[in-house]
Amino acid sequence: MATLLAGCGGAQSALAPAGLEGERVAALIGWLATGGGLIWAVVVGASVAAVRRRAAMSEPSARQLIVVGGVLFPTVVLAVLLYYGLYLMSELRQGPAQRQVAISGERFWWRIRYLDGMAGAPAAADSPPSAPSGPALFETANELRLPVGEITELLLTSPDVIHSFWVPALAGKMDLVPGHVTRLYVQPTRVGRYRGSCAEFCGAGHALMGMEVVVMERAAFDAWLAAQQRPSVDDSAAARLFVARGCGGCHTVRGTQADGRIGPDLTHIGSRRLLGAAVAPATAANLARFIRGPQAMKPGAQMPPFGMLPAPEIEMLAQWLAGLK
Ligand code: CUA
Numbered sequence: 001m002a003t004l005l006a007g008c009g010g011a012q013s014a015l016a017p018a019g020l021e022g023e024r025v026a027a028l029i030g031w032l033a034t035g036g037g038l039i040w041a042v043v044v045g046a047s048v049a050a051v052r053r054r055a056a057m058s059e060p061s062a063r064q065l066i067v068v069g070g071v072l073f074p075t076v077v078l079a080v081l082l083y084y085g086l087y088l089m090s091e092l093r094q095g096p097a098q099r100q101v102a103i104s105g106e107r108f109w110w111r112i113r114y115l116d117g118m119a120g121a122p123a124a125a126d127s128p129p130s131a132p133s134g135p136a137l138f139e140t141a142n143e144l145r146l147p148v149g150e151i152t153e154l155l156l157t158s159p160d161v162i163h164s165f166w167v168p169a170l171a172g173k174m175d176l177v178p179g180h181v182t183r184l185y186v187q188p189t190r191v192g193r194y195r196g197s198c199a200e201f202c203g204a205g206h207a208l209m210g211m212e213v214v215v216m217e218r219a220a221f222d223a224w225l226a227a228q229q230r231p232s233v234d235d236s237a238a239a240r241l242f243v244a245r246g247c248g249g250c251h252t253v254r255g256t257q258a259d260g261r262i263g264p265d266l267t268h269i270g271s272r273r274l275l276g277a278a279v280a281p282a283t284a285a286n287l288a289r290f291i292r293g294p295q296a297m298k299p300g301a302q303m304p305p306f307g308m309l310p311a312p313e314i315e316m317l318a319q320w321l322a323g324l325k
Pocket of ligand 1: 105108162163164198199200201202203205206207209
């Protein structure tokens with residue numbers, strides 16, 4: 001038991017909550033496990049007692065046992081649990097949010113756009129779930145940063161197949177459905193890095209569709225937000241090579257001529273800890289490996305391999321990308 005439970009901690013665990021919804025889900029898990037354990041003990045105890053005693057029960061007391069143990073008890077327990085679950089649910093699925101982030105499930109990574117127009121808005125207690133407001137401040141990928149203690153509304157969708165957004169420490173799962181926008185409100189309670197993954201089979205790269213959520217103090221978050229909005233204004237030889245070799249057909253690096261929309265925005269990829277939807281640390285060496293053969297690091301990746309480029313060019317591109325802080 002202890003060995004099994006030792007695997008339940010860490011950055012991707014519903015039992016180590018770091019968000020309001022995550023805490024409630026963990027409490028629900030605790031209640032269900034405790035209640036289930038107690039009922040199991042009583043039933044097993046009754047079975048053992050019945051085998052040991054062997055004396056026949058009188059008909060009235062047998063009937064009483066069936067009515068109380070088989071009808072009354074489960075009805076009351078399930079009604080209480082249902083009520084508790086509904087109560088938790090009504091608390092969970094509502095704002096008001098201090099900011100909105102639009103997340104699109106791509107094959108097989110997360111497109112993340114921070115939306116303008118809500119930051120610092122006064123929080124009215126009864127405001128309805130809001131429509132996406134304002135254009136995107138900037139786009140990033142696979143690393144979601146949130147300020148601690150504040151409510152962020154995630155607007156989730158997908159262009160083609162269904163994914164499921166799941167950061168167990170923060171909140172429950174929410175599907176990303178083509179043609180719909182689903183909403184998830186997250187309110188982190190602890191600073192730190194948490195791991196999320198896609199929880200709905202979406203294709204060959206599903207198992208490697210991870211992400212990292214970085215929960216920061218407000219001041220650090222504001223500094224990050226400001227830095228992310230700045231383009232990497234760059235006319236270096238590497239930036240021109242990036243465009244000349246076609247990388248800009250799929251990727252955007254704001255401030256250069258690369259403005260592709262198919263793959264992840266790489267404007268500040270050097271500021272992200274992981275690459276390829278959290279398959280490896282975003283070091284220059286790993287970026288070079290990814291450019292040479294994405295499928296070797298991430299089976300199912302849609303990016304074609306660029307191993308035919310001369311080694312010095314790959315090295316130059318990788319160094320440049322790693323430096324895009
Ligand atoms: Cu995306 Cu599974």
